[in-house]
Amino acid sequence: MTMKKFLNQPENIVSELLEGLELANPDIIEVTGNNLVVNKKLKDADRVTVVTLGGAGHEPAIEGFVGEGMVDICVIGDIFAAPGYKACIEALKMADKGHGVLFVVLNHAGDMLTGNKTMKEAAKLGLNVKKVVTQEDIANAPRSNADDRRGLVGCVPVYKIAAAAAAEGKSLDEVAAIAQKFADNMATIAVAAKGATHPANGEVISTLGDDEMEVGMGQHGEGGGGRQPMKSADETAVIMADELIADLDLKAGEDVMVFINGSGSSTLMELLIVFRKVYKYLEEKDIYVKASWVGEILTVQETAGFQMFMARVDEEELKYWNAPCKTPYKVV
Structure with missing residues (x-):
């Protein structure tokens, strides 16, 4: 069956969708080289920041949740494909405002390959980064083997809860622990x-x-x-x-x-x-x-x-979930 979609040239899909997202939300995000979608208020952040990565094609996730109170920088790859680690390192450097960066990675082969390489390079560079992996798809592995579970929509509340904890002034270790606790449940x-x-x-x-x-x-x-x-x-x-x-x-x-x-x-x-x-x-x-x-x-x-x-969920997590945020596709 012929595919019917309102697209232009296949090679331009990602750049054009990100351009459209930026034009539609000029007060919330900006798109920089290497397909980094950046929270426009990042420059004023005096807190732990949140960076994530993933392929395009899952809109509004994940780039649609960049903004104040959620993701600070999202590194976007091609359709259903992870970006390279160099773009992620660029994002981590840009995101760090002196309090460290939480790096959220969904458990898919390409994302994990990039995420692990990024963490190795970040360690070499002395960057203050903690990684949390979302892996909550119960269909393909038991909880006892959670490292084999795929990351699905659970990344989105992890972003929100982690970012709200960061906005409250929690340290990187505290933000990572709060995010991990939620991810484990x-x-x-x-x-x-x-x-x-x-x-x-x-x-x-x-x-x-x-x-x-x-x-x-x-x-x-x-x-x-x-x-x-x-x-x-x-x-x-x-x-x-x-x-x-x-x-x-x-x-x-x-x-x-x-x-x-x-x-x-x-x-x-x-x-x-x-x-x-x-x-x-x-x-x-x-x-x-x-x-x-x-x-x-x-x-x-x-x-x-x-x-x-x-x-x-507990009362603390509900408080963070209900905290203010402003992104293209989630506003509280």
Whole structure:
């Protein structure tokens, strides 16, 4: 099937999307060489700062969350591809305002390769950097082997909570510990009903039958082993919620954060119907949703489906989540 997208030349996709993001948000961000998306208020930052990296093609994540109260610099690679370490070193140098930098890396092969190389070079240069890896996809590894888990939408609340702790004046060690604690208590599972196409070349990333869905599909179409007949919203919500509850070992009386993150093609109508079921299902178990987000946060082009994210939260984390921020796609 012919890919139908409103694009120009494939080689210009990333530069043009970043130019559009900058033009649409001139008071919040600026884009510099090597595809660094920079918080315009970074120059005035007297605190720990937050840097992250990742490939384009997942908008609004991750560059859409650059701004005051979230990410200070996002280093963007090509579509679904990590940037090089030299751009990341440039970002770390630019970001450090004398208090150190938290470097958040999603657990994908390319991102980790770049992230690890960046940390080695940063150590050689004497830069004050701490790395936190987000790895919360429960579909491809058990919690006992969390280093093999993929990073999904959980990076976004990690950015927000870490940045709010930094704004409060916490040290780099404290910010890293707060971010790591939250990351250790989060879990995500995805479902897809239709795969995406690569916007640069039209390659079909994954194929599902008309009557199939796959629970556990990864961010770039990786199989999750959960292919099954298509289910209703309520049935799908319960299947996924049960997996997350078990992984987190949630008990009655606990508080949680829940996201229903649209993957790119499913409608807000569908996402809200799913969230409604999850909320009620948790309530029946005396588990209380204290923070939520329903919408497109981290997408995979026109993949039909969603990621269900759940995290155990305490009062401090809720305070940080609700702290002020101003980014192109998250404002509090």
